Amino acid sequence: MRMSERAFLTFFFFFPILEKGENVFTVSVFCNDCNPMSLVLFDSLFGSKARARLIRFFLLNPGMEFGTATIAEKTLISKVETTRELARLAKMRFVVEHSRKGRRLFAVNEDFPFHTELKSLVSKLNVHAQSQVFRKVKVIGEVKLILISGLFINYAKGKVDMILVVNNLNRTKLKRAITLLEAEVGKEIRFVLMNSEELHYRLNMLDRFFIEFLEGPYEEVSNKVPELKRFISGLKK
Known part of the structure; x- marks a missing residue:
């Protein structure tokens, strides 16, 4: 020091x-x-x-x-x-x-x-995917995927801080969870929200935004989408 x-x-x-x-x-x-x-x-x-x-x-x-x-x-x-x-x-x-x-x-x-x-x-702050601050996010609905980047992992070039894929979303719980996260990290969180159907569409269309996100640094908080794992493996080949 x-x-x-x-x-x-x-x-x-x-x-x-x-x-x-x-x-x-x-x-x-x-x-x-x-x-x-x-x-x-x-x-x-x-x-x-x-x-x-x-x-x-x-x-x-x-x-x-x-x-x-x-x-x-x-x-x-x-x-x-x-x-x-x-x-x-x-x-x-x-x-x-x-x-x-x-x-x-x-x-x-x-x-x-x-x-x-x-x-x-x-x-030097880094909100690891294992952090308890994400516990509220996991109960906003049928959560299929939570990926974090940007502010959470101190990646200044990140365009978004979090990608959420949720079915049967409870918007009240979502608002409460985002408010808690923003209070913890100290800044407004940029996030993208979609359901499983939209995720599959983006993967099939080789969505540029999604590919750029996956090619940059990120961490998985939760991943219950098997096809995404195969998609990521394909990007690395």
Whole structure:
């Protein structure tokens, strides 16, 4: 770990937390071999799931301002806890606060001394297919296929983050699952939704979008489509 990162970690973890005398571990204990980094590890490093979510949220949405209520809604953190953590982050100047028409708005401070180091940590996040964050997605209907790429595996060139093939879809559960996923990763998720019939059509037509997705890096969360496995094997020949 570079010296600038060590300095950042010491400052960032002890400055906001010691106000209440809480005990926390230094990040160097955890981070020597964390590439890619899991969401669970990232949350642990910051001593608070709420704080970690807010940090991810602001870093992944640069140049944008949000009110407290919007932040709480998007991160699924209570408004009381959101207000408390925003006050800490503002005190550190990680976020800057503006007032517009009587509304308090917050945005990431890109001049924050350790902005680069934080961006580096977030860039190492990887939501593996085995992660429990996908458990809600598996109950949105008769799930045949879940493939992830893009934001979930830190693949910047990915055009979509997730492909879902679901029969008998429950749209209420889908909305709830996507909201939870977006709160976990800190950014809007780009996904493609289809049923088995559309999937078979795309495979038979050698759909360019689908082929390009499969030729890039991705992970399987769930695959109950035998013909897709044969299709992928054919692409690799």
